[in-house]
Amino acid sequence: AQSVTQPDIHITVSEGASLELRCNYSYGATPYLFWYVQSPGQGLQLLLKYFSGDTLVQGIKGFEAEFKRSQSSFNLRKPSVHWSDAAEYFCAVVSKGDDKIIFGKGTRLHILP
Amino acid sequence: GAVVSQHPSRVICKSGTSVKIECRSLDFQATTMFWYRQFPKQSLMLMATSNEGSKATYEQGVEKDKFLINHASLTLSTLTVTSAHPEDSSFYICSARDPARGDTEAFFGQGTRLTVV
Numbered sequence: 001a002q003s004v005t006q007p008d009i010h011i012t013v014s015e016g017a018s019l020e021l022r023c024n025y026s027y028g029a030t031p032y033l034f035w036y037v038q039s040p041g042q043g044l045q046l047l048l049k050y051f052s053g054d055t056l057v058q059g060i061k062g063f064e065a066e067f068k069r070s071q072s073s074f075n076l077r078k079p080s081v082h083w084s085d086a087a088e089y090f091c092a093v094v095s096k097g098d099d100k101i102i103f104g105k106g107t108r109l110h111i112l113p
Numbered sequence: 114g115a116v117v118s119q120h121p122s123r124v125i126c127k128s129g130t131s132v133k134i135e136c137r138s139l140d141f142q143a144t145t146m147f148w149y150r151q152f153p154k155q156s157l158m159l160m161a162t163s164n165e166g167s168k169a170t171y172e173q174g175v176e177k178d179k180f181l182i183n184h185a186s187l188t189l190s191t192l193t194v195t196s197a198h199p200e201d202s203s204f205y206i207c208s209a210r211d212p213a214r215g216d217t218e219a220f221f222g223q224g225t226r227l228t229v230v
Contacts (some may be wrong), residue, residue, distance in 0.1 A: 034218075043119070043206055044157075044221040090156065099145070099210070101219055105156040 002027045002095050006104035014112045015083050021076040021107050023065075023091030032094035033074045034101070035065055039087045047089075050074060061085070086111045115141045115211040119222030126197055126229055134192045134225045136207030142187035143209035147219070148180075151204040163190040197229040 003026040013019050025031055032051050036044040048059025055067040065076045074091060091104040116139040126132050136146055144165045149157040161182050162170040169182035179201075181193040190209075194201050204226050208219040 036221075041204075041224070041226065043117075043223040044208075046218060046220075049218060100159055100162065101147070101208070102159075103156045108154075 002031070002093050002102050004091050004093050004102055004104035006089075006091055006107050008107045009105070010108050010110065012110040012112060013081055016080050019076075019078045019081045019085070019109070021089050021091075021109070023074045023076065023104060024072050025074065025091075025093050026072065027093060030069070033065075033067060034092040034094075035059065035063070035074075035076050036090045036092060036103075037061075037087050038090065038106075044090065047076070081109075081111055083111045083113065085109060115139075115209075115214070115220045117207065117209050117220045117222045119207055119225055121225060122223055123226045124228070126227070128198055128229055129196055131193055131195045132197055132227060134194075134205055134207075134227075136190045136192070136209070136222050138188045138209045138211070138220075141209075141211040141213060143190075144187060144212065146184060146190040146207055146209045148182060148190075148192050149206045149208070151206060151224075153204075157206060160192075165190075194227065197227070199229045202227055202229045 005024045034049045035047040038044050047063045048057045050057045050067045057065050063078050088106045088108050090106045092101050118137045120135045146163040148160045150160050151157050160175045163182045163184040165184045171177050184190040206224040208221045
């Protein structure tokens with residue numbers, strides 16, 4: 001069965017510093033991968049997605065992610081974080097065949113002023 | 114992108130009563146919608162897949178009789194929490210795909226915070 005692992009429950013970085021959030025997936029074929037962001041008490045907003053093609057994907061708000069098949073990873077990066085980036089980030093994979101989205105447990109990002 | 118609207122955003126109800134949550138796709142038709150439940154500081158757990166014009170498909174461990182799902186039209190799915198108890202208090206989120214967009218991106222509602230007292 002497909003699964004998504006986000007090894008870091010909490011990440012704290014200083015404003016202006018670079019960020020990398022880790023995501024590993026378990027899937028038999030090339031997956032559809034997503035990163036979502038959730039602010040407290042809110043729904044989810046799509047940051048970026050990977051279906052095929054260029055393995056470096058650009059998203060909104062200055063985020064990017066790189067698909068690495070050899071490592072089964074899809075890490076999210078941002079060169080310089082802003083205080084408004086503090087939120088919960090979810091990596092997700094689509095389960096082909098039934099189109100279900102399977103989420104990782106999430107990583108909460110804290111920003112130090 | 115496509116817009117999914119959930120209503121209400123917050124609801125407080127007494128134990129034993131039923132609560133209905135609506136999920137609407139505002140600018141597209143969704144033959145399939147998904148209902149998730151999120152406990153505090155937890156990930157989203159898929160509860161069921163709502164199919165327009167047919168019965169919903171529930172995930173293992175989800176009580177069908179407690180969480181009634183109706184997908185009566187291509188733009189509306191409802192989740193009814195029947196005989197609610199405090200342990201049903203949670204954040205419920207729906208999502209839908211726009212088949213016309215030709216990909217598997219899902220759009221999420223704003224979520225509904227249910228508190229059962």
